[in-house]
Amino acid sequence: MRMRTVTAATTLAVLFSSAALAATPAYADTSGLLPVKSLGDIVVDGSHQQVFISDPSNGKIVVTDYSGNVLKQLTTDLSGVTGLELSADSGTLYAAVRDKDAIAVIDTATDTETTRYAVGDKPLSVALAGGKLWFGYGGDAGGNIGSVDLTGDQHEVTLNQDSSWYSAPVLDAAPGTDTLVAGQLGLSPATVASYDVSSGTAAKLASTREAGDNLGDLQVTPDGKDVVVASGAPYYHQVFKTSDLNEDGKYNTTAYPNSVAVAPDGTVAGGSFAWYDPDVYIFHPGSSEAVRSYDFPNTGHSSGADTLATGGLAWAPDESRLFAVTVNDADVYSLREYDSPAKATSTLTVNAPATATRAKQLTVTGKLSSTSALPAGTQLAVTRTDLDSPNGKALPAVTVKTDGTYSFTDTPPAGGKVTYQVTYAGDAEHTGATAKDTVDVSRAKPTLTLDNNGKVYAYGKDVKFTAHLGTTYKNRTVELWADPFGSDKPNKLVKSGKVDSHGNLSVVLDLKRDTKVTAKFSGDARWQPRSVSSSVGAKVSISMSVSRQYKSKKAWGQTYYYFHKTKNPLFTTKMPYYTGRAQRFDFQVYYQGRWYSDTSQYFALATSGISQVEFGGNHKSDVGWRFRVRSDYINGSSGDTVNSTTYGAWKYFTFTS
Numbered sequence: 001m002r003m004r005t006v007t008a009a010t011t012l013a014v015l016f017s018s019a020a021l022a023a024t025p026a027y028a029d030t031s032g033l034l035p036v037k038s039l040g041d042i043v044v045d046g047s048h049q050q051v052f053i054s055d056p057s058n059g060k061i062v063v064t065d066y067s068g069n070v071l072k073q074l075t076t077d078l079s080g081v082t083g084l085e086l087s088a089d090s091g092t093l094y095a096a097v098r099d100k101d102a103i104a105v106i107d108t109a110t111d112t113e114t115t116r117y118a119v120g121d122k123p124l125s126v127a128l129a130g131g132k133l134w135f136g137y138g139g140d141a142g143g144n145i146g147s148v149d150l151t152g153d154q155h156e157v158t159l160n161q162d163s164s165w166y167s168a169p170v171l172d173a174a175p176g177t178d179t180l181v182a183g184q185l186g187l188s189p190a191t192v193a194s195y196d197v198s199s200g201t202a203a204k205l206a207s208t209r210e211a212g213d214n215l216g217d218l219q220v221t222p223d224g225k226d227v228v229v230a231s232g233a234p235y236y237h238q239v240f241k242t243s244d245l246n247e248d249g250k251y252n253t254t255a256y257p258n259s260v261a262v263a264p265d266g267t268v269a270g271g272s273f274a275w276y277d278p279d280v281y282i283f284h285p286g287s288s289e290a291v292r293s294y295d296f297p298n299t300g301h302s303s304g305a306d307t308l309a310t311g312g313l314a315w316a317p318d319e320s321r322l323f324a325v326t327v328n329d330a331d332v333y334s335l336r337e338y339d340s341p342a343k344a345t346s347t348l349t350v351n352a353p354a355t356a357t358r359a360k361q362l363t364v365t366g367k368l369s370s371t372s373a374l375p376a377g378t379q380l381a382v383t384r385t386d387l388d389s390p391n392g393k394a395l396p397a398v399t400v401k402t403d404g405t406y407s408f409t410d411t412p413p414a415g416g417k418v419t420y421q422v423t424y425a426g427d428a429e430h431t432g433a434t435a436k437d438t439v440d441v442s443r444a445k446p447t448l449t450l451d452n453n454g455k456v457y458a459y460g461k462d463v464k465f466t467a468h469l470g471t472t473y474k475n476r477t478v479e480l481w482a483d484p485f486g487s488d489k490p491n492k493l494v495k496s497g498k499v500d501s502h503g504n505l506s507v508v509l510d511l512k513r514d515t516k517v518t519a520k521f522s523g524d525a526r527w528q529p530r531s532v533s534s535s536v537g538a539k540v541s542i543s544m545s546v547s548r549q550y551k552s553k554k555a556w557g558q559t560y561y562y563f564h565k566t567k568n569p570l571f572t573t574k575m576p577y578y579t580g581r582a583q584r585f586d587f588q589v590y591y592q593g594r595w596y597s598d599t600s601q602y603f604a605l606a607t608s609g610i611s612q613v614e615f616g617g618n619h620k621s622d623v624g625w626r627f628r629v630r631s632d633y634i635n636g637s638s639g640d641t642v643n644s645t646t647y648g649a650w651k652y653f654t655f656t657s
Helices: 008-022
Strands: 030-034 042-045 050-055 060-065 070-074 081-086 092-097 102-107 112-118 125-129 132-137 144-149 170-173 179-183 192-196 203-208 213-220 226-233 237-241 247-251 257-262 268-272 280-283 292-294 307-315 321-327 333-339 346-351 362-370 379-385 393-399 405-410 416-424 433-441 448-450 461-469 477-484 492-498 504-511 515-521 530-538 543-547 551-555 558-564 570-574 582-591 594-604 610-614 626-633 651-656
Touching (some): 030 060, 042 081, 042 321, 060 081, 092 125, 132 170, 192 226, 268 307, 280 321, 346 416, 461 477, 461 515, 492 504
Parallel strands (some): 125 170, 257 307, 558 651
Antiparallel strands (some): 030 333, 060 070, 081 092, 092 102, 102 112, 125 132, 170 179, 213 226, 237 247, 257 268, 280 292, 362 405, 379 393, 416 433, 515 530, 543 570, 582 626
């Protein structure tokens, strides 16, 4: 039913293919969606590195590459196509086309049908043995076995070689042998029979009804001596001798076995319909305990994961890959490819201390374990990554003890985050593994200062800020950042560079707002990162002009503006605008040698930064009195907090008759 091994004609091609693969990086496990609604059979063509999958529901054969990418879909007159078999040289694919009572012959180099054999009613499966192509055929209560002579020009078809089957049996054989095995699908108990076909006819060797319930798949081992059976029960994969069908061992899997594939070297993949357990188990020949298992992900919407389609396993002829057809609860099918599946899974742990002191010895421990025994003297590669060696520095290899544990010491020369990565390269029997752990290694705290903190400057003042960096290891670069107050001005890098021979780096800033200036040192292998800040104030610029006076002159030690009692003085204030900003207008009167505050009131600034205040009223009673006014910016009270409180200059005035 499927290609199980290769003959001498293809062995050289496989060897050369393997040699080429060894020189390239290992392939990663892949998955691709399949445009199918059912699975009939799956076979792998190693010569052209393609996979054939039959879909009886849609009447087609899907061709993919090893990554699951669909290359072609064969759809012409293939209604009910199910069983597939590859010729020994992988050049020809035979497909049982149930609804057409025929076997299609397909050239695998071009993936096109070349001829078709008319055979018995409803062929289900095909298998090569004893130089002939055998097929199981027949409807309910009419199962049988037939053969096609591939050596003659007429391709003679021989039917009715065993009519004891209830319906069309599934067939399998190890190419190059003369033993054919047949099984009855879906019945309880399941029937399995073996045949000697060396004479050109199917001579029954043995039969058994001990092959469990609800047979889903079977496969003959490459030497032809055993057949591995996947039935819904018992909850393991049974093994029978082909000579007499007596039990010959088992492979421990899980409930509802439904698929089996045996690699050319005898490695067994046993699969089950398992929502919540591993779906596929890998066994070395004759060993009942799995060396590796695979649990499919959940790509649907139910609580259970994707499941293995019945008969959905197949090996690449060079044993480098295992292919599995899976389906989710939405009936979406996928082809999954697993690289180096026969290798035992390796697990590696690394345990380093959480913290350590630089230049002092620390100890790293861990354990390497696998589902099969590791060889004595197994070594692990160790790499340390730190600030001095960001690309990693190789440390001496460490040897694993007999119990799988290991330890090594190291004296980290650099501080900060130090990562120890341990790698097991793997071997012919074990997968590789990598693990790592990180240590926070101490670093000294450097001296870093920045001047001017707490000072307040006039609006627009050019102010020099100097950062001073003390002793460090290699890094002498400091960054200076300026963050003006207000959400509309971002924190900005204003200078970055190496400090001078005195450890200083300076920048001059034009201060128009309160500003937080920060000096940052990113650290190095021996000194911590550090930052320090200075917050400085910047006043606003305030100017006030007076208008509507009839004269101004020096009096009482100030310049006074004189107004007729019939005029209302107008005071125009200008200061830098900020959203929501208002000026505070202060008014005072002079009485008996002192200035007394009369009122303070806030007036909004226009977007131009201008605010005009008119001093109105009946000024007859103001004649002869001395007054003064000013405009202020009060941090917080003036509507914002982006500048430091600033008081404007007083303007003096009086009224005359």
